[in-house]
Amino acid sequence: MPLHISAKTQAMPASAIRKLVPLSDAAKAQGVKVYHLNVGAPDIKSPDCAFEAVVSKCRGMHHLSYTNSAGLIELREGLVNKYYKKIGIDIEVSELLVDVAGSEAFAVAMQIAAGPGDEIIVVEPFYTNYQTFAYLNNITLKAVPTDIREGFKVPDISEFEKLVTPHTRAVLISNPCNPSGKLFTKEEMLAIGDFCRRHDLFLISDEVYREFCYTEEPHFSAMNIPGCGQNVILVDSVSKRYNLCGARIGCIVSHNKEVMAAALKFAQSRLCPPVLGQYAAIGALDTPQSYFDEVREEYIRRRDCAVRMLNDIPGVFAPKPFGAFYTVAELPVENAEDFARWMLTDFRIDGATTMVTPAASFYKTPGVGRNHARIAYVLEVPELEKALHILGEGLETYRKLHGYEGVA
Amino acid sequence: MPLHISAKTQAMPASAIRKLVPLSDAAKAQGVKVYHLNVGAPDIKSPDCAFEAVVSKCRGMHHLSYTNSAGLIELREGLVNKYYKKIGIDIEVSELLVDVAGSEAFAVAMQIAAGPGDEIIVVEPFYTNYQTFAYLNNITLKAVPTDIREGFKVPDISEFEKLVTPHTRAVLISNPCNPSGKLFTKEEMLAIGDFCRRHDLFLISDEVYREFCYTEEPHFSAMNIPGCGQNVILVDSVSKRYNLCGARIGCIVSHNKEVMAAALKFAQSRLCPPVLGQYAAIGALDTPQSYFDEVREEYIRRRDCAVRMLNDIPGVFAPKPFGAFYTVAELPVENAEDFARWMLTDFRIDGATTMVTPAASFYKTPGVGRNHARIAYVLEVPELEKALHILGEGLETYRKLHGYEGVA
Numbered sequence: 001m002p003l004h005i006s007a008k009t010q011a012m013p014a015s016a017i018r019k020l021v022p023l024s025d026a027a028k029a030q031g032v033k034v035y036h037l038n039v040g041a042p043d044i045k046s047p048d049c050a051f052e053a054v055v056s057k058c059r060g061m062h063h064l065s066y067t068n069s070a071g072l073i074e075l076r077e078g079l080v081n082k083y084y085k086k087i088g089i090d091i092e093v094s095e096l097l098v099d100v101a102g103s104e105a106f107a108v109a110m111q112i113a114a115g116p117g118d119e120i121i122v123v124e125p126f127y128t129n130y131q132t133f134a135y136l137n138n139i140t141l142k143a144v145p146t147d148i149r150e151g152f153k154v155p156d157i158s159e160f161e162k163l164v165t166p167h168t169r170a171v172l173i174s175n176p177c178n179p180s181g182k183l184f185t186k187e188e189m190l191a192i193g194d195f196c197r198r199h200d201l202f203l204i205s206d207e208v209y210r211e212f213c214y215t216e217e218p219h220f221s222a223m224n225i226p227g228c229g230q231n232v233i234l235v236d237s238v239s240k241r242y243n244l245c246g247a248r249i250g251c252i253v254s255h256n257k258e259v260m261a262a263a264l265k266f267a268q269s270r271l272c273p274p275v276l277g278q279y280a281a282i283g284a285l286d287t288p289q290s291y292f293d294e295v296r297e298e299y300i301r302r303r304d305c306a307v308r309m310l311n312d313i314p315g316v317f318a319p320k321p322f323g324a325f326y327t328v329a330e331l332p333v334e335n336a337e338d339f340a341r342w343m344l345t346d347f348r349i350d351g352a353t354t355m356v357t358p359a360a361s362f363y364k365t366p367g368v369g370r371n372h373a374r375i376a377y378v379l380e381v382p383e384l385e386k387a388l389h390i391l392g393e394g395l396e397t398y399r400k401l402h403g404y405e406g407v408a
Numbered sequence: 409m410p411l412h413i414s415a416k417t418q419a420m421p422a423s424a425i426r427k428l429v430p431l432s433d434a435a436k437a438q439g440v441k442v443y444h445l446n447v448g449a450p451d452i453k454s455p456d457c458a459f460e461a462v463v464s465k466c467r468g469m470h471h472l473s474y475t476n477s478a479g480l481i482e483l484r485e486g487l488v489n490k491y492y493k494k495i496g497i498d499i500e501v502s503e504l505l506v507d508v509a510g511s512e513a514f515a516v517a518m519q520i521a522a523g524p525g526d527e528i529i530v531v532e533p534f535y536t537n538y539q540t541f542a543y544l545n546n547i548t549l550k551a552v553p554t555d556i557r558e559g560f561k562v563p564d565i566s567e568f569e570k571l572v573t574p575h576t577r578a579v580l581i582s583n584p585c586n587p588s589g590k591l592f593t594k595e596e597m598l599a600i601g602d603f604c605r606r607h608d609l610f611l612i613s614d615e616v617y618r619e620f621c622y623t624e625e626p627h628f629s630a631m632n633i634p635g636c637g638q639n640v641i642l643v644d645s646v647s648k649r650y651n652l653c654g655a656r657i658g659c660i661v662s663h664n665k666e667v668m669a670a671a672l673k674f675a676q677s678r679l680c681p682p683v684l685g686q687y688a689a690i691g692a693l694d695t696p697q698s699y700f701d702e703v704r705e706e707y708i709r710r711r712d713c714a715v716r717m718l719n720d721i722p723g724v725f726a727p728k729p730f731g732a733f734y735t736v737a738e739l740p741v742e743n744a745e746d747f748a749r750w751m752l753t754d755f756r757i758d759g760a761t762t763m764v765t766p767a768a769s770f771y772k773t774p775g776v777g778r779n780h781a782r783i784a785y786v787l788e789v790p791e792l793e794k795a796l797h798i799l800g801e802g803l804e805t806y807r808k809l810h811g812y813e814g815v816a
Contacts, residue, residue: 003608003638005670006523006577015676018477039474046471054466054684058459064654064688065449069426100508100656103678115414116546132677138524169414200411230411246472246683248508248656262413268423269540270511275654276462276684280472 012135016128016361023344024355033352034344035379035387040178042325042378044298046243046284047291053283054276067275069267071098071251075278079251082285087210089223089234095255097263098273098281102208102237102250106172107133108266109233109252112259113170113202114139120170120204121163123154125328125362125369127178127206142168143364148330148372151319152182157191170202171195175222176209179362179374180328181303181321183213186220193225193232202259203228208237208250209324211292214300219323229255240325242284247277299325299377305384306377313392315399318375328359328372332399336360336373339398347394354390420543424536424769431752432763441760442752443787443795448586450733450786452706454651454692455699461691462684475683477675479506479659483686487659490693495618497631497642503663505671506681506689510616510645510658514580515541516674517641517660520667521578521610522547528578528612529571531562533736533770533777535586535614550576551772556738556780559727560590565599578610579603583630584617587770587782588736589711589729591621594628601633601640610667611636616645616658617732619700622708627731637663648733650692655685707733707785713792714785721800723807726783736767736780740807744768744781747806755802762798 004010017039024034070076076093084091099105110130114120116138122130124143134141142163146152160171171192175184184192196203205222213219222232237250252263267273303320306327310318315332333339337358347353356373363369377384412418425447432442478484484501492499507513518538522528524546530538532551542549550571554560568579579600583592592600604611613630621627630640645658660671675681711728714735718726723740741747745766755761764781771777785792 003610003664005520005666006526008523009520009670009673012670012673014673015477018676021476041473042471044471046469050472051466051469055463058462058466061454061459063450063452063454063651064458065451065651066447066653068429069423100682101679107678111544112413112417115416118414129677136519136677202411243471243473245474246680248680248682258413262417262420265417265420265422268426269537269544270515271509272654272656274508274656274682274685276688277682280684 013132013361015132017357020340020344020355023341027344027353031351032348035352035354035383035390037375037377037379037387038355038357040240040325040376040378041245042240042243043380044243044295047287049286050242050244050280050284054279057279064275066272067278069272070264071273072278072282075282078282078285089221091223091253091255095260096251096253097260097267098278099250099252099267100270100273101239101248102206102235103129105235105237105250105252106130106204106206108263109204109235110134110139110170110172111137111266112262113204113233117167118169119165119167120172121160121168122172122364124364125152125179125359125372126172127174128361130172131361131364141364145365145368148317148319148328152177152180154184154188157195160192160195164199168199168201170204172204172206174206174209176212176323178209178324179326179359181324181326183215183323184220186217189220189222189225193222193228196231197228201231202233203231204233204235206235208235208240211241212296212299212325213323214296214303215322223253233259238281238284242287244280244284247280248274249277249281301381302377302379302384303327305381306375306388309385309388309392310375313395316395325378326374326376328362328374331371331373332395332404333371336371339395340373342398343394347397349390349393352386352390354387354394356391421540421769423540425765428748428752428763431749435752435761439759440756443760443762443791443798445783445785445787445795446763446765448648448733448784448786449653450648450651451788452651452703455695457694458650458652458688458692462687465687472683474680475686477680478672479681480686480690483690486690486693497629499631499661499663503668504659504661505668505675506686507658507660507675508678508681509647509656510614510643511537513643513645513658513660514538514612514614516671517612517643518542518547518580519545519674520670521612521641525575526577527573527575528580529568529576530580530772531585532772533560533587533767533780534580535582536769538580539769539772549772553773553776556725556727556736560585560588562592562596562600565603568600568603572607576607576609578612580612580614582614582617584620584731586617586732587734587765587767589732589734591623591731592628594625597628597630597633601630601636604639605636609639610641611639612641612643614643616643616648619649620704620707620733621731622704622711623730631661641667646689646692650695652688652692655688656682657685657689709789710785710787710792711735713789714783714796717793717796717800718783721803724803733786734782734784736770737783739779739781740803740812741779744779747803748781750806751802755805757798757801760794760798762795762802764799
């Protein structure tokens, strides 16, 4: 047999969020300014205490050794006592393990909950890499559909019931949701928790955007669903919370001892989480509340700007998100990926263009989301205004070029 | 079905290297001093330039964002031009991708080469986590046996030929070898390369201990096997080279474009490698040759001490290793794991004990290696002497306790 990579790797889906990067790199190489509304990589300042901790640990350091596979005890205790306690999540240190960012945490959580041939129920649209790790582990995602026109409201639990088979092992949600910005209400969470308990399913709750909620009600964590302690596996990360995306520090949390023992086996196979990032995370635990309050105000300004300007573009519909820093917008085009590519290759205003993420791969239901794009409102308002102005002009030009009649 | 973790995760093997850690933690909690000969976590100073780079980048940093999934271009270019060029490995920047340490690099390399149901040939004994990732990906390892009494010499290639089936996809070696310290000769490498070419197999070469070679001949990299460019996937790491185990920075290198495109898909699924660790790795590129020379001299002293003292213990046989900082020793006990556990729970001299890694899980051939232990000579000579003295006394006491007659 001639030398080739494994069929499974060949068929592995490429990242929907990152696959257009070569096109944006090419545009930049031509001197084009690219406004990135495509990646959840915010430009907000990290708390100084994070970097101060790294500098302080590095000064005079002898060598950088492995830590416990579960992470430095200083970080684990700090997360439990300084962070989770403060936000009303009551856990023991043994119920938390540090992972290589949220990415490792949910990949591991999915494998703990489900094996090859098993099924996990997700609420659609969902973070695209859930599909990647489902694929790699031969797990099938079954999607509960939602409606963009209803702000991605979680449908009645009967829609979940319809998807249950003997192979169903878990429900996986992100709350607030990447990509939709949907914030799950307490009632929705209780209903999902009840569903998981009745069917003996794990509830994998990815809450990495917890600090980005724009309602008066506080975020309601899956960890606080009464009677669901054995079911819930919490996935968390410092990436968004402190603007430390590059630290690659997250964690997996559960009251379920079997889950935590399994998480440790996975953790030991990769030896330990990044240690310098752990130092940054330890430092970040001293971030004052005022930091979060200011960041929240800033994102509310950005969200309001994004939603207003998007809906002012003829044919665009974008619901108002109440969490995270994304919204999914319906665009007046047939195929949002073709449009996103064209923006990068062909469209410029004053030497600039705007990059968005086509959202089809955030959906599992065939055909749904082809004309949706995820918009990350991660730029300051003046920049965001320029980016969305270019997007609007681009849409108008693209529609004329492709012979769209009037407005959808 | 009641709530339980997936059968696959339940059956996942626990890390042989780390599973005794709870026992050593318990001993330490009793105030016992534990000499760690069990983990490849050396105590050698990291080059100052690594930490200086981190401090310099962190000062005044605004926020810590994602990097390219393949790693910072500054690091990739630096590795190609400042490191690989210097040691005679000639690659383009596009032929290298930064991974989350060697652990991610070999896990990804294995998945690129082999899919579920496929087979990879390893030379026994081998790094135990190869088995973990083979298990997780439903890949079968087929082991070429070696003989401890012959210093783990690579057997004639006919032993490899015997293992070839239609499902064989790759050969995986570590050179120098963890756990045996075996350094592959140029002739052995050429023979393996020829074998891979003839059978269209990938050659995954884990060379993370490349700087730790104790012969006059320089290390011969798989990248330099003539005509094998499409077959070879190099796995590398800064962990051991610069004593930056905690940085979690490694890389995957190949001239095979299909391999590198696949590596990028995996890399994108976890977003990016740890950024602070990347800074440390960039800084470490300026490490002077004198650093490596001094480290090498130090390890030769340690190795000579370890091999001499081990072979002076009645019934112990340990071949002289020519690479890495391990040796596998045959112990005069039936089960090295039982003995290693007993050392941690029961045996102390002046309030101290010694921890070794039972080596059975480094073997695939049933029954082989049950009386072998991996000894990492990662302590300074005076400490190493104390540790090995305790090991010798422990063996004598254990043998008396268990009624061994005379010496094996």
